[in-house]
Amino acid sequence: MTGTDGPALVLRDVAKSFGSVVALRAATLAVDAGSIHALVGENGAGKSTLVKIISGLHRRDGGEFLLEGRSVDFRSTAESKAAGIAVIYQEPTLFPDLSVTENIFMGRQPTGRWGRIDRRAMNTEAHALFEQLGVQIDPDRPAEGLSIADQQIIEIAKAISLQARVLIMDEPTAALSGNEVERLMTVARTLRDSGCAVVFISHRFDEVFELCDTITVMRDGSYVSTDPVDQVDVDDVVRRLVGREVGDLYPKQPSEIGDVVLEVKGLTSLGLFSDVDLTVRSGEIVGLAGLVGAGRSEVAQAIFGVDSYNAGTVHVDGRPVPARNPVKAMEMGIALVPEDRRRHGLVLEEDISRNITSATRRSLSHGGLIWSALERRSARQWASRLEVKASALDTLGGTLSGGNQQKVVLAKWLSTEPRVLIIDEPTRGIDVGTKSEVHRLLSTLAQEGLGILMISSELPEVLGMADRVVVLSEGHVTAELGRDEATPEAVMHAATSSQREHA
Amino acid sequence: MNTYADSARPLLMRLFVNRDAAVLLLLAVVVLYSMAAVPFFSNDITLYFLLLDLTPILLIALPMTLVIITGEIDLSVASTVALSSVLFGVLHRDGVPILLAAVLALLTGALAGAFNGFLVTKVGLPSLAVTIGTLALYRGIAVGLLGTTAITEWPEGWTDLAKAKIGESMVPLVLIPIVVLSVLFAILLHFTTFGRGVYAIGLSKEAARFSGVNVDRTKVVLFTLSGLVSALAGIYFTLRYGSARGDNATGLELQVIAAVLLGGVSIFGGKGAIPGVLGGVLLIGVIASALRLADYSANVIQILTGVLLIASVVAPSLLGWIGATRQRKVKSSRK
Numbered sequence: 001m002t003g004t005d006g007p008a009l010v011l012r013d014v015a016k017s018f019g020s021v022v023a024l025r026a027a028t029l030a031v032d033a034g035s036i037h038a039l040v041g042e043n044g045a046g047k048s049t050l051v052k053i054i055s056g057l058h059r060r061d062g063g064e065f066l067l068e069g070r071s072v073d074f075r076s077t078a079e080s081k082a083a084g085i086a087v088i089y090q091e092p093t094l095f096p097d098l099s100v101t102e103n104i105f106m107g108r109q110p111t112g113r114w115g116r117i118d119r120r121a122m123n124t125e126a127h128a129l130f131e132q133l134g135v136q137i138d139p140d141r142p143a144e145g146l147s148i149a150d151q152q153i154i155e156i157a158k159a160i161s162l163q164a165r166v167l168i169m170d171e172p173t174a175a176l177s178g179n180e181v182e183r184l185m186t187v188a189r190t191l192r193d194s195g196c197a198v199v200f201i202s203h204r205f206d207e208v209f210e211l212c213d214t215i216t217v218m219r220d221g222s223y224v225s226t227d228p229v230d231q232v233d234v235d236d237v238v239r240r241l242v243g244r245e246v247g248d249l250y251p252k253q254p255s256e257i258g259d260v261v262l263e264v265k266g267l268t269s270l271g272l273f274s275d276v277d278l279t280v281r282s283g284e285i286v287g288l289a290g291l292v293g294a295g296r297s298e299v300a301q302a303i304f305g306v307d308s309y310n311a312g313t314v315h316v317d318g319r320p321v322p323a324r325n326p327v328k329a330m331e332m333g334i335a336l337v338p339e340d341r342r343r344h345g346l347v348l349e350e351d352i353s354r355n356i357t358s359a360t361r362r363s364l365s366h367g368g369l370i371w372s373a374l375e376r377r378s379a380r381q382w383a384s385r386l387e388v389k390a391s392a393l394d395t396l397g398g399t400l401s402g403g404n405q406q407k408v409v410l411a412k413w414l415s416t417e418p419r420v421l422i423i424d425e426p427t428r429g430i431d432v433g434t435k436s437e438v439h440r441l442l443s444t445l446a447q448e449g450l451g452i453l454m455i456s457s458e459l460p461e462v463l464g465m466a467d468r469v470v471v472l473s474e475g476h477v478t479a480e481l482g483r484d485e486a487t488p489e490a491v492m493h494a495a496t497s498s499q500r501e502h503a
Numbered sequence: 504m505n506t507y508a509d510s511a512r513p514l515l516m517r518l519f520v521n522r523d524a525a526v527l528l529l530l531a532v533v534v535l536y537s538m539a540a541v542p543f544f545s546n547d548i549t550l551y552f553l554l555l556d557l558t559p560i561l562l563i564a565l566p567m568t569l570v571i572i573t574g575e576i577d578l579s580v581a582s583t584v585a586l587s588s589v590l591f592g593v594l595h596r597d598g599v600p601i602l603l604a605a606v607l608a609l610l611t612g613a614l615a616g617a618f619n620g621f622l623v624t625k626v627g628l629p630s631l632a633v634t635i636g637t638l639a640l641y642r643g644i645a646v647g648l649l650g651t652t653a654i655t656e657w658p659e660g661w662t663d664l665a666k667a668k669i670g671e672s673m674v675p676l677v678l679i680p681i682v683v684l685s686v687l688f689a690i691l692l693h694f695t696t697f698g699r700g701v702y703a704i705g706l707s708k709e710a711a712r713f714s715g716v717n718v719d720r721t722k723v724v725l726f727t728l729s730g731l732v733s734a735l736a737g738i739y740f741t742l743r744y745g746s747a748r749g750d751n752a753t754g755l756e757l758q759v760i761a762a763v764l765l766g767g768v769s770i771f772g773g774k775g776a777i778p779g780v781l782g783g784v785l786l787i788g789v790i791a792s793a794l795r796l797a798d799y800s801a802n803v804i805q806i807l808t809g810v811l812l813i814a815s816v817v818a819p820s821l822l823g824w825i826g827a828t829r830q831r832k833v834k835s836s837r838k
Contacts, residue, residue, distance in 0.1 A: 059669045306712055336713065344713040349706045349773060352507075358703060358714040361696040369694045380507050392511040412714070 007066075008033040008197035009085075009166050010055070011366040014063035016042035016049055026063070028223035029199075029216055033165070034190055038208040038229070041218035042241055042403070045203055047059060051170055055087045066477030070166070086159030087168045092151040096144035099127040103143050104158045105401075118185075129157040133187050136452030154245040156187060167191060168199040173207055174429055177292045181307050185211050203429065205234045217241055242433055252439070252465050255447040256284035257281035259317075260420060262334070262451055267312030271477035272298045276312070280420055280451040285442065287454045287466030290495045295475040296455045297339050300422045304336040305329040316419055330359060337426065339455070341402075343410040348398030351398040352390055353379040355397045356411045382411035386441070403434030410441070420451040427461065439465060459488055471495050522767030522819075523779035530786045536794040544796055547673035554675050555666065555743060557788040559584065559736040559752065561681050561781070563759045564766075565688040568780045571763055572692070573599035573704045573722060574772030575630040579619060580733040581755035587612045587737030589645040592654035592747025601661060609734045614625075615641055616730020620723035630726075638756070647748030654747040665742035677739065684732070689777040697721065705772030724836040761808060762787050765815045789809070 009031040016024040024046045031037040041047050053065070056074030067074055067083055074080040083195045094103045101122050102109075110125075112118040127141035135153050143151070154174055159167055160402055169188070173181045188198055188211060199256045202208055206216060209229055217224040217240045224240045262277040273295035280286045284287065288296050301307040305316050305326040314321040316332045338344035346355045353372070356379040357364055364374050376393050383393070386407040390400065397408060406426070413421065427435040442465060446452055469486040471479040471494035479494030510517055518524070538545040554763040560566070562582050572575050572757040587608040594604035615637065692698040700721050703711035712718055741747045766783025768775030791804045 047534045087806050310837050323742050326712070327717065338713055344705070345710065347703050349708045350703065351830075354699065354702075358699070361699055368696075369690070370696055370699065371694065376509055383507055390507065392508040394510040 007031060008065040008068055009199075010064065011050065011054070011202065012064040012066075014050065014053060014065065015061045016046075016053060016058060017061060022491055023221055024053075024060075026223060027218060027221065028226075030226070031166070031197040031199055032214075033197045034192055034195045035213045036192050036200055036211055038212035038215040039199055039201045039218065040203075040208060040237060040241060041175055042206075042213065042401075042433055045241075045431070046221040047218060047220045048170065049221075051087060051168055051199075051201070053167060054080065054166075057084075081162060081164075084163060084165040085168070086155075086164035086166070087156045087170060088152055088159070088172055090171045091148060092155045094143040094146070094151055094154060097142060099140050099142055100137060100146075100333040103154055103477065104139075104161060106127070126157070127163060129161055130161070133157060133190060135183065135187065147180070148175045149177075149184065152176075152184065153187065156191075156343055160191070164196065165199045166199070169199070170201050171203065171429065172200075173202055173204060175292070181207065203431065205237065206236075220272040239433055252285070253443045253447055255283040255443075256449075257284045257467065258449065261316060261493065262303075262453065263313075263315040263318075264299075265313050265315075267299065267302060267309055267314070267487070269298065269302055269309040271300075273472070276472070276475075278453070278470060278477075280453050282419070282451050283446050283451045284467045285446050285452040285454055285465050287458070287462035287469040288453060288472065289462050289469055289491050290472035292457060294472040294495065296472050297424050297474070298475075300336060300424050300453070300455060302337075303329075304334055304422060306336075313424060330416055330418075331418075335359075335413035335418035335421045337406075337413055337421065337423040339424035339428070341405050342398075343411050346397045346405060346412070349396060351394040351396055352383060352388065352400075352408055353393040354481070355408050356382050356415060359412050360415050378415060379411075382415045383408070383483060386411045386414075387437070401431075403430040403437075406430055406434070406438065410438070414445070418450065420453065422453045422455075424455040425457065426454060427456075427458070462486075462491065521775050522774075523624055523782065526766055526779045526782035526786060528736070530782050530789065533786060533789055533793070535603050537789065539655055539707050540600070541793045542694050544793055549796070550790060551668070551673045551675055553788055553792050554678060556792075557784060558675075558677050558681065558743075559740055559755060560759050560762055560788070561784050562684065562732050562736045562739070563729070563755070564780050564784050566725060566732045567759050567763050568728055568766075568768055568775055568777060569688070569692055569698075569701055570630075570725050571657065571760075571768050571770065572772055572775050573725060574703050574708070575623060575722060575725075576634065576760070577616075577729045578728060578760075579617060579632040579637040579641055579758060580729060580736075581752045582638045582645065583612050583730050584617050584740055584752040584755060585645040585750065586615060586736040587734035588741040589648045589745045589749055593742055595649055595747075596654050596656070608738055609702070609731060612734020612737065613731040616727040616733070617723060619730065620726030621774050623726065624719035624722050638710045641712035642753075645751075649747070649749050651749075655745055656744065657745050658762045662742050662745045665739055677752070685777060685781060692777055697724075701725070705769075705774070722759055755807050761812045765812055767815075770816070783815075823830065 007030045009029070009122060011027060011029045013026040013028060014024055015026060027046055027050050029039065029050065049058065053060050053310050056077045056079050059073065059075065072083060074083070095106065104126055105122050109117045123139060130137055130139065133156065143154070149463055151494055156167070158491050167210060172184060176184065181212070188200065192198055202210055212229055214226060215232065215237065216226045217237060259280055260279050261282050262278070262280040264276060267276040268274040276299055290296050298307065302309040305324050305328065308324045316334060319332065321332050321334065322328050324477040342348060347358070356377040360378065361370055364370055364378055379393055383390070388407045388411065391405050391438070397405060398406065423442070426438050430438065442452055442454070454465060462487065463486055466486065467483050469481045469491060470477060471481070471491055473495055479490070481490055543549060567577060585758055587793055590611050591604050591608040596600055605805060610830040619630070619633055619637055622628050623630045665677065668674060669678070692701060701710060703714065703716055704718055704721060708718055737751070740751055741821065762784040763772055763780050764784060766775070766780035787808055790807060794804045794807065
């Protein structure tokens with residue numbers, strides 16, 4: 001029953017600018033009812049702006065916007081909701097202290113006599129919604145402590161109870177694990193079969209090709225192409241996305257592996273990870289693999305000293321690194337590019353110049369004093385080395401696309417001239433073009449003798465880039481595999497094996 | 504090789520279209536108008552008393568600026584003024600040499616500030632709650648030490664010093680330490696790595712921590728400085744009025760915070776600069792002084808200060824809205 005019900009949502013030649021910045025030139029998207037439509041594009045291609053126009057957060061400057069054949073122009077998100085459009089974001093915002101049911105019916109609780117809230121009706125409908133979606137969530141539990149995946153399901157349930165005809169999922173799977181992605185896909189298919197028009201935005205092509213019926217590609221704020229998924233393959237899509245041929249997605253070059261630069265022994269933090277041993281040699285890329293929640297980021301943050309640990313030692317070039325002292329760790333040559341770049345990696349309201357120099361200020365200052373001119377000189381040099389796309393050094397970090405933000409964070413840490421670079425999810429939420437740039441950069445850095453510890457949830461990235469793979473499961477190292485032994489099966493087996501088997 | 508402009512805005516725009524410039528411009532307008540329209544305003548004696556009266560606010564506004572930029576607040580400053588004033592008086596009365604008494608009062612102020620910092624960082628309480636508590640605590644100790652009495656016996660040389668003028672002019676001598684401290688605080692905030700850390704903490708505490716900024720130590724240092732400078736203001740206050748009392752400087756904290764916010768510091772942290780703050784303090788002082796000379800009552804002065812403060816907090820969002828509306832109009836007229 002795919003694509004037989006006519007277009008539910010049509011946007012044609014939609015344009016939008018913010019001041020002098022053109023976000024959309026001529027965006028076109030036509031989504032049929034009863035189908036799942038993928039919208040792909042590099043970061044900065046205009047997908048998010050398009051979604052914000054559909055959801056009523058922004059108003060378009062030009063072009064057509066038809067919902068079920070009628071021209072619409074939403075001035076607020078309330079108007080778009082009332083018209084049957086729902087948007088599911090990567091990280092939903094629920095009221096943590098209220099129950100799941102109360103969250104679903106927030107602001108529109110069914111009422112009985114004298115305006116009293118009819119809890120029984122609410123509960124019955126919540127149960128029915130979850131049954132319809134085929135998921136098991138207790139409607140009476142508080143929203144606090146629910147996984148991101150469950151929170152998204154609750155947002156979807158809310159959308160259905162609002163009779164949404166168009167459901168937009170904006171990178172819903174970025175923070176989900178394997179099973180959770182499967183479940184979300186099942187829910188999406190259920191919605192499609194009930195006649196919804198679903199728009200699915202994702203950087204993960206395997207998901208796009210598995211789930212979607214049609215795929216629309218955007219580049220630089222404009223429409224590129226729309227095809228049924230069975231008539232294109234990943235290479236076609238990638239070519240259209242970047243507007244050029246992408247050679248090898250993971251261009252790891254062989255490099256000379258030298259002495260041990262980072263040595264971690266018996267690192268333990270109660271309840272998070274225990275007895276973790278790791279070594280990274282100069283010129284080597286060590287992949288730290290494992291499922292979300294296995295304790296990989298926690299290990300990285302303990303090594304760098306932003307978090308404390310209970311036992312164990314960290315050495316750089318044979319010298320002990322004191323615990324919980326990021327300044328000392330930086331001085332000794334450790335750099336950490338954190339997973340959450342918007343929260344930990346950079347200060348969004350500061351400009352590129354200050355962000356890039358924020359880790360090197362001490363060495364940039366003369367006699368304790370620092371001038372903007374000094375900062376700008378260093379920032380200009382590193383921004384151009386990493387090809388950060390911006391016109392001025394006082395561009396705020398928060399206005400850059402994800403890929404450019406990551407380049408700024410990388411510039412910030414590479415300017416400290418580290419001995420070992422710990423990089424947590426180097427390419428999460430980054431477009432394909434920038435992704436291969438980052439991979440090429442990491443490869444070059446390794447060749448120049450840097451030791452790299454790379455945490456990644458993307459298996460192809462780990463297998464393509466790493467010389468050696470260390471696998472964590474439930475806070476324990478469950479495998480250490482050489483490049484030749486590291487197959488997807490071996491890594492996944494170690495990542496899912498529980499500690500009991502190893503004890 | 505990419506090249507990057509220093510800024511997306513032309514240099515003149517950056518220099519003259521910002522909060523600090525707006526405050527200083529407004530100050531200039533008010534001063535010029537008052538000189539022309541308010542009798543006696545342009546006398547040098549007006550300036551002399553204006554500066555003497557504003558000294559405690561000017562002093563305390565300096566560390567307060569840094570504290571608020573990190574996203575914290577210190578409401579205990581006026582109580583610290585009183586505590587150090589009373590301690591200074593009691594020690595002097597009991598025969599401690601006056602210089603030593605001053606040093607001990609300063610140390611007590613620093614200690615009081617450090618205690619705030621300890622509660623905020625190590626115990627992890629919000630500074631609003633902590634300093635409301637110590638506001639009462641320090642004031643309580645001050646009143647407890649002296650009751651309703653006052654110490655008014657001071658060596659004349661010292662009280663004269665607080666009111667002394669530079670040479671033959673009508674410029675008060677206290678302007679010199681104020682200028683020196685202002686320059687020091689401006690350097691600390693705008694030209695040191697410590698100052699960069701202060702802004703980073705205010706904008707994103709987490710990102711600051713991941714960049715190697717010692718968030719807790721920075722805050723303890725700032726609260727300690729706040730206590731120390733408040734104690735200095737307390738000593739000045741005592742000598743200027745020749746009186747150490749438990750109720751000295753009651754309500755001063757609100758005047759300081761009002762001036763700092765008027766000077767363009769964001770109450771949400773991360774934004775603000777020393778020149779604007781100095782302008783903010785002077786602006787409030789000049790308006791109050793001009794109104795007083797024009798025979799308005801204290802109520803009017805207070806109401807106007809309140810209105811100004813709200814306007815200064817509302818102004819940025821209002822300007823943003825006007826800008827957005829204008830852009831929309833330009834666009835629709837182009838179609």
